[in-house]
Amino acid sequence: xxxxxxxxxxxxxxxxxxxxxxxxxxxxxxxxxxxxxxxxxxxxxxxxxxxxxxxxxxxxxxxxxxxxxxxxxxxxxxxxxxxxxxxxxxxxxxxxxxxxxxxxxxxxxxxxxxxxxxxxxxxxxxxxxxxxxxxxxxxxxxxxxxxxxxxxxxxxxxxxxxxxxxxxxxxxxxxxxxxxxxxxxxxxxxxxxxxxxxxxxxxxxxxxxxxxxxxxxxxxxxxxxxxxxxxxxxxxxxxxxxxxxxxxxxxxxxxxxxxxxxxxxxxxxxxxxxxxxxxxxxxxxxxxxxxxxxxxxxxxxxxxxxxxxxxxxxxxxxxxxxxx
Amino acid sequence: xxxxxxxxxxxxxxxxxxxxxxxxxxxxxxxxxxxxxxxxxxxxxxxxxxxxxxxxxxxxxxxxxxxxxxxxxxxxxxxxxxxxxxxxxxxxxxxxxxxxxxxxxxxxxxxxxxxxxxxxxxxxxxxxxxxxxxxxxxxxxxxxxxxxxxxxxxxxxxxxxxxxxxxxxxxxxxxxxxxxxxxxxxxxxxxxxxxxxxxxxxxxxxxxxxxxxxxxxxxxxxxxxxxxxxxxxxxxxxxxxxxxxxxxxxxxxxxxxxxxxxxxxxxxxxxxxxxxxxxxxxxxxxxxxxxxxxxxxxxxxxxxxxxxxxxxxxxxxxxxxxxxxxxxxxxxxxxxx
Numbered sequence: 001x002x003x004x005x006x007x008x009x010x011x012x013x014x015x016x017x018x019x020x021x022x023x024x025x026x027x028x029x030x031x032x033x034x035x036x037x038x039x040x041x042x043x044x045x046x047x048x049x050x051x052x053x054x055x056x057x058x059x060x061x062x063x064x065x066x067x068x069x070x071x072x073x074x075x076x077x078x079x080x081x082x083x084x085x086x087x088x089x090x091x092x093x094x095x096x097x098x099x100x101x102x103x104x105x106x107x108x109x110x111x112x113x114x115x116x117x118x119x120x121x122x123x124x125x126x127x128x129x130x131x132x133x134x135x136x137x138x139x140x141x142x143x144x145x146x147x148x149x150x151x152x153x154x155x156x157x158x159x160x161x162x163x164x165x166x167x168x169x170x171x172x173x174x175x176x177x178x179x180x181x182x183x184x185x186x187x188x189x190x191x192x193x194x195x196x197x198x199x200x201x202x203x204x205x206x207x208x209x210x211x212x213x214x215x216x217x218x219x220x221x222x223x224x225x226x227x228x229x230x231x232x233x234x235x236x237x238x239x240x241x242x243x244x245x246x247x248x249x250x251x252x253x254x255x256x257x258x259x260x261x262x263x264x265x266x267x268x269x270x271x272x273x274x275x276x277x278x279x280x281x282x283x284x285x286x287x288x289x290x291x292x293x294x295x296x297x298x299x300x301x302x303x304x305x306x307x308x309x310x311x312x313x314x315x316x317x318x319x320x321x322x323x324x
Numbered sequence: 325x326x327x328x329x330x331x332x333x334x335x336x337x338x339x340x341x342x343x344x345x346x347x348x349x350x351x352x353x354x355x356x357x358x359x360x361x362x363x364x365x366x367x368x369x370x371x372x373x374x375x376x377x378x379x380x381x382x383x384x385x386x387x388x389x390x391x392x393x394x395x396x397x398x399x400x401x402x403x404x405x406x407x408x409x410x411x412x413x414x415x416x417x418x419x420x421x422x423x424x425x426x427x428x429x430x431x432x433x434x435x436x437x438x439x440x441x442x443x444x445x446x447x448x449x450x451x452x453x454x455x456x457x458x459x460x461x462x463x464x465x466x467x468x469x470x471x472x473x474x475x476x477x478x479x480x481x482x483x484x485x486x487x488x489x490x491x492x493x494x495x496x497x498x499x500x501x502x503x504x505x506x507x508x509x510x511x512x513x514x515x516x517x518x519x520x521x522x523x524x525x526x527x528x529x530x531x532x533x534x535x536x537x538x539x540x541x542x543x544x545x546x547x548x549x550x551x552x553x554x555x556x557x558x559x560x561x562x563x564x565x566x567x568x569x570x571x572x573x574x575x576x577x578x579x580x581x582x583x584x585x586x587x588x589x590x591x592x593x594x595x596x597x598x599x600x601x602x603x604x605x606x607x608x609x610x611x612x613x614x615x616x617x618x619x620x621x622x623x624x625x626x627x628x629x630x631x632x633x634x635x636x637x638x639x640x641x642x643x644x645x646x647x648x649x650x651x652x653x654x655x656x657x658x659x660x661x
Contacts, residue, residue, distance in 0.1 A: 060403075060406075060407060062403070091440070092440065093438060093439050093440030093442070094440035094441065095440075096437055096438060096439075096440050096441075097438040097439060097440060101438035101439065103435075103438070103439040103442075103443070104442070105406055105439065105442065105443040106442075110403070110406045110407075111406075111435065111438070111439065113431075114430070115426055115430050115431075118399070118426055118427065118430065118431055120399070121395055121396040121397075121398070121399020121400055121402070121403070121427060122399045122400075122402050122403035122406070122427075122431065123403055124396060124399065124400045124403060125399060125400035125401060125402055125403020125404040125405070125406070125407065125409075125411070126403040126404070126406065126407045127403070128349075128351075128388065128400060128403070128404060129403070129404050129407035129408060129409050130407070131385070132349070132385045132386070132409070139403065139407070151395065152395045152396065152399065152426070152427075155391075155393035155395050155396035156393075156395075156396050156399065158391055158393065158396075159390060159391055159393050159396040159397075159400065162390070162391055163388055163390070163400075318441060319436055319437050319440060319441030320436065320437050320475050320476055321436070321476070321478070321500045322436070322444055322498075322499045322500050323498075323499075323500070324478070324500075324528075324575050
């Protein structure tokens, strides 16, 4: 562990923000006040944060339908996101995107994406741009064990290798593509990274429920991809999804006691706390203080979202084109 | 003014804009041609000769020869555009939108709106379309009706080499995603083109290629020439046709069409795509709605039939709107009193 106290506190806080953001959405969605489809990232926080803590605003990420965690980890404003999900015109995308389309291009966040597998080709383009600019920046696409079965992902992997794009394919295996197990749907012997390897990429693997595993693995991946001329790389993180595919999913596909077990054994926040306390790096009080601060920040974001301006019928017509 | 072929207008405009702005990059299948072969880069060049010489001038970073991966090409264009570049992506045949449509339709076209207007997406997607090569059902289609119906895209259909110059430059400098449809049967057509390095034709401004008082004929692309031939023939009989070249189907120059129909009272739309939910149907509906009082005859659309594009010469000829079919349509609307 090479992280400073400040870096540890920041990483924990980022993960906790995602956790509480999602836990709160899970509650508020059930009141019916939030419209549309919502896919929660809870359980996978260590991946988003372990990746994005290495990145600058010049580095780009492309996310998925389960994108809140990536957005928050890349620096999207918590209040702007909550307002967006509540459909306010003060939201990050003026209430036109919603949960599945949150983006903040100025922060290097090129969009959550409602189409499974659509992100990888976009990250190839961003990775080619990074290669052309030659400043060691990278583009990262997050894909799940669902998106890894899309042809677009295969095309993107090959094109990234051929064009030597500075693109990193981060595969988050949360074991379920929608309601289907990866042991059924991923035809390469339960292994996603080997696909990237077959396309000619250097690959890494890590524990997506352990922030330190993700963070240290990504350090190696980024050290490699930031070298001009090395081209793309891929990494697979084994992780857990604490909620259903979408909010309202009855999750009848889960095994007995599965959710309790993964919440107990595979919770990246609990794992983080244990690691840093055992190693004497932080005290319980440090973490408890962050927990309280984050809860209040999320409460405040909900207060703001509920009070924020609603969009009007005129807003439907703007932002289609720059000029037409 | 210089005389050049339609295809040369494409490549020269791209070269001029790449020289002017280092953020302009090209990508597509075989746009260099010969990569990874004994013949070496540019052994062939793009199959339409619309990228000839670009690789030598601008290098591999900016002229990116891609595998046959249309989704990845269109997605890469989207990612480049979001990352500050101005990509010009080539889809070798417009028919291949089928394998790349998500990246055009759900990504490029929608970013700005979904992201609340906080980004721009300056991508040009060039594609060769249209019949006339006996290339049959999967390499001959006119796809503009699919793309024109997609909010967020602009759709450009140049007819002349000069239009290619002025419209492609506008497309490359435009900050919205633009579909640039090049008719493959027009690539060899020669014409005068402007040599002004900043020559731009604004989108949504149709061109009146023939003027007359009796019938309005709206078209673009290969079939525009057929319409002009009909207009010239009928002029000898004292029948005057306004022939309107749309140049862009999105945005659509409604004003030029409506102004013309107010004078002529008769409308024919000549369209290379199949008839259902077509450009012809769209413009006939527009005129029926907004110029009803001016109409002296029902508006007519001349389209191919509701079939795939056939292969054999006789079949393809029968499929396409012809000079004779267009003339018959004009005479039909003239027969109404």
